[in-house]
Amino acid sequence: MVFDANEKLSRRSFLTRNAALIGFSATAGSGLLAAPANAAGHDEWMTPEPDEAAAGALNFKTWSGYDAGNVTGPFSEEWGVPIDISLFTDNPAAFNEIKGGKSEFYDLASFDMAWVPRLAKAGLIRKLDLETWKTLAWDHYIDQFRLENYKFAQLNENMQFDSDGDLYGLPQRFGVVSAYANTERVPEDVWSTSYDWVWNPGKDYNIGLLDRMFWTIQLIMLWCNIDPYKVHTEEELGTVREETIKLFQNAKALFSNAPQVNQALLHEEIDVCFEGDNFINGPLRQDGHLQFRTIVPARANPEFPKAPNNAGGTTWVETMVVVDNSKLHPATYDYLVYMQKPSTAYELSWPDKGPAVLVPHKEPWERWSEEQRVILEADYMQTMIESSRWYEGVPDLDKFNSIWEEAKQHIGEKHAEAKIFPVRSFG
Numbered sequence: 001m002v003f004d005a006n007e008k009l010s011r012r013s014f015l016t017r018n019a020a021l022i023g024f025s026a027t028a029g030s031g032l033l034a035a036p037a038n039a040a041g042h043d044e045w046m047t048p049e050p051d052e053a054a055a056g057a058l059n060f061k062t063w064s065g066y067d068a069g070n071v072t073g074p075f076s077e078e079w080g081v082p083i084d085i086s087l088f089t090d091n092p093a094a095f096n097e098i099k100g101g102k103s104e105f106y107d108l109a110s111f112d113m114a115w116v117p118r119l120a121k122a123g124l125i126r127k128l129d130l131e132t133w134k135t136l137a138w139d140h141y142i143d144q145f146r147l148e149n150y151k152f153a154q155l156n157e158n159m160q161f162d163s164d165g166d167l168y169g170l171p172q173r174f175g176v177v178s179a180y181a182n183t184e185r186v187p188e189d190v191w192s193t194s195y196d197w198v199w200n201p202g203k204d205y206n207i208g209l210l211d212r213m214f215w216t217i218q219l220i221m222l223w224c225n226i227d228p229y230k231v232h233t234e235e236e237l238g239t240v241r242e243e244t245i246k247l248f249q250n251a252k253a254l255f256s257n258a259p260q261v262n263q264a265l266l267h268e269e270i271d272v273c274f275e276g277d278n279f280i281n282g283p284l285r286q287d288g289h290l291q292f293r294t295i296v297p298a299r300a301n302p303e304f305p306k307a308p309n310n311a312g313g314t315t316w317v318e319t320m321v322v323v324d325n326s327k328l329h330p331a332t333y334d335y336l337v338y339m340q341k342p343s344t345a346y347e348l349s350w351p352d353k354g355p356a357v358l359v360p361h362k363e364p365w366e367r368w369s370e371e372q373r374v375i376l377e378a379d380y381m382q383t384m385i386e387s388s389r390w391y392e393g394v395p396d397l398d399k400f401n402s403i404w405e406e407a408k409q410h411i412g413e414k415h416a417e418a419k420i421f422p423v424r425s426f427g
């Protein structure tokens with residue numbers, strides 16, 4: 001069966017025909033795929049159908065910003081399908097929720113890319129056809145996210161990232177986890193080289209810690225020149241324990257969520273948040289406080305100048321996946337296409353509620369004003385990524401829970417005044 005290049009393809013007919021075409025193209029020649037791919041542009045591919053609106057709300061597990069009206073509104077208005085957003089702030093907790101039975105509730109989810117292999121291995125998400133989504137997604141990305149440069153959405157048969165593997169998700173937003181500081185109080189010549197001033201403070205900078213073990217422990221391992229993305233030895237765990245306690249001793253306060261730490265920075269109770277990223281400091285910069293900047297040193301530790309694990313941060317990429325729901329909403333793939341439209345990506349980068357965050361789509365990068373680029377730290381992002389490692393997941397993350405809890409007992413031992421802020425939601 002051959003596509004009619006002039007036919008307007010509905011979601012349903014495209015999915016069923018695409019499988020047949022992929023098998024046929026091996027003998028018919030590569031030119032056959034060109035016609036349907038071109039025909040299957042964003043608008044041609046998406047066609048509202050009566051059963052989609054009749055199916056009620058589409059359920060999407062994701063992060064703040066995806067729930068903004070300027071993001072979900074246009075789709076809901078045209079399709080008659082409400083987008084029911086369930087927000088989360090913790091990859092492990094969201095993974096456990098879906099694995100614990102909610103795979104039959106959610107249609108789409110957006111995880112940091114390191115969790116895609118775990119979701120796939122657990123049979124919780126569906127494969128995507130690479131040739132189809134190359135046209136609908138990958139061809140619209142900036143160079144760092146082109147297929148030839150980015151492997152963190154494809155998995156081989158061992159469920160490991162592989163640029164020749166099967167496609168399981170689509171990049172949607174990204175940034176770098178490191179730290180962020182009041183650069184009026186912590187100048188660039190202090191932080192740009194390494195994190196030595198955090199572990200060995202020679203000046204009176206007040207350091208705040210964010211109670212997110214799974215991110216901070218990666219930076220601690222980079223400081224120790226230990227690869228975060230492998231199984232760790234007892235000796236390595238001992239080193240991480242020692243350095244984690246030192247970090248907590250140097251800190252003035254431990255915060256349980258982003259609003260708390262941002263308020264502390266605004267009131268100059270602390271000068272730096274470790275760890276932090278462009279996602280967390282986005283609201284501060286959107287409010288005009290441009291002195292709060294994501295800081296990514298050239299390396300973590302000056303003692304290991306050429307070590308590959310000695311990076312200044314971790315690059316994360318929120319990746320949209322289709323949940324393997326036996327009663328998948330009929331508009332699921334339409335919404336996935338909609339989220340990949342360059343115009344939608346622009347709205348997501350600058351939501352009417354939630355943080356402004358970088359996206360991998362080329363069009364928003366061309367549309368942002370100079371003010372938006374400054375707020376988003378867009379022109380600084382290349383440097384941050386070059387000084388960072390891509391987040392691949394800590395396979396033995398649970399081993400670090402006891403280290404983290406022990407270190408909490410040492411908060412602020414080098415400060416006259418220190419406190420742990422009570423746990424609250426990000427609300």
